[in-house]
Amino acid sequence: MIKHSSLARIHSVISLSKKIFTLNLECPQIASIAQPGQFVQLKLPDDQSSIWPRPFSIHKAADEIVTISIKKFGKITRLLETLKSGSMINVTGPLGNSFSMPPPDREIYFAAGGVGLPPLQFLAEKLLRQGYPVDKLHFYSGARSAEELFGDHELQALGLDYVSATDDGTTGIKGYITEPLSVELTRRRTGNEDFIPIIYGCGPEPMLKKLAAVCYKIPCFLSLEALMPCGWGVCNGCAVKIKKNDNLVTEDERGFRLARVCKEGPVFDASEVIWE
Numbered sequence: 564m565i566k567h568s569s570l571a572r573i574h575s576v577i578s579l580s581k582k583i584f585t586l587n588l589e590c591p592q593i594a595s596i597a598q599p600g601q602f603v604q605l606k607l608p609d610d611q612s613s614i615w616p617r618p619f620s621i622h623k624a625a626d627e628i629v630t631i632s633i634k635k636f637g638k639i640t641r642l643l644e645t646l647k648s649g650s651m652i653n654v655t656g657p658l659g660n661s662f663s664m665p666p667p668d669r670e671i672y673f674a675a676g677g678v679g680l681p682p683l684q685f686l687a688e689k690l691l692r693q694g695y696p697v698d699k700l701h702f703y704s705g706a707r708s709a710e711e712l713f714g715d716h717e718l719q720a721l722g723l724d725y726v727s728a729t730d731d732g733t734t735g736i737k738g739y740i741t742e743p744l745s746v747e748l749t750r751r752r753t754g755n756e757d758f759i760p761i762i763y764g765c766g767p768e769p770m771l772k773k774l775a776a777v778c779y780k781i782p783c784f785l786s787l788e789a790l791m792p793c794g795w796g797v798c799n800g801c802a803v804k805i806k807k808n809d810n811l812v813t814e815d816e817r818g819f820r821l822a823r824v825c826k827e828g829p830v831f832d833a834s835e836v837i838w839e
Contacts, residue, residue: 570651573651579632582634583635587629588652593657594624599662601621601657601682602621603621604658605619620682621682623688673701679770703726706729712734763785764784783832803837806819807820
């Protein structure tokens with residue numbers, strides 16, 4: 564896997580809402596090879612309060628610019644928002660695997676939870692550029708509130724089917740985004756055995772666990788979120804339990820194997836993940 568690591572110049576910092584902002588990084592080496600589902604590690608060069616860099620999904624990669632959308636959560640993310648155009652930041656990527664491209668004749672459903680949206684929008688836009696029929700793309704995006712929901716105007720402008728939901732009902736349907744998606748899949752599948760869509764999801768673990776249940780016997784691929792101290796597969800701090808492959812024998816015969824989200828992931832087949 565090709566990786567690039569260096570200082571990158573901040574092209575711009577754009578506020579999307581009270582909770583979400585976007586970093587645009589001048590990094591042609593990463594922008595030219597990044598694929599939907601991959602991520603980068605960012606670290607402030609002058610910040611000594613944090614040893615490890617922070618992982619962020621790639622939202623867009625075009626014209627030598629890598630776009631990262633970030634939720635303000637703690638000290639590091641708030642420091643990232645204060646960066647000025649022209650300042651520098653350490654960036655490593657693209658890291659991890661990517662979403663597999665679907666066959667051209669399938670209905671595609673995207674399920675995004677909060678800042679799980681970026682890799683899914685990246686994938687949707689790539690499919691459209693490659694000529695995938697827009698009427699076969701359905702994007703379901705959810706967040707806690709309107710302050711954390713973003714990307715809706717861009718997604719609607721693409722012309723695809725778009726549904727939003729918020730936990731508190733401040734915009735879109737009130738409730739979890741998996742609820743209207745479940746209703747839609749049930750409606751489409753009832754009496755139609757030939758309807759076998761492909762689901763792509765990214766978001767917090769409880770949402771992905773629910774999504775995996777909703778997509779029982781439907782092909783579903785999830786980009787998992789995890790703490791990634793190194794991002795290179797060295798520290799094993801982001802390992803998750805995966806169902807044992809019959810061709811692989813675990814040392815202690817526990818019936819599962821461990822996979823690193825940063826190395827073997829972040830994208831996994833939902834049917835392989837062992838949820839706890």
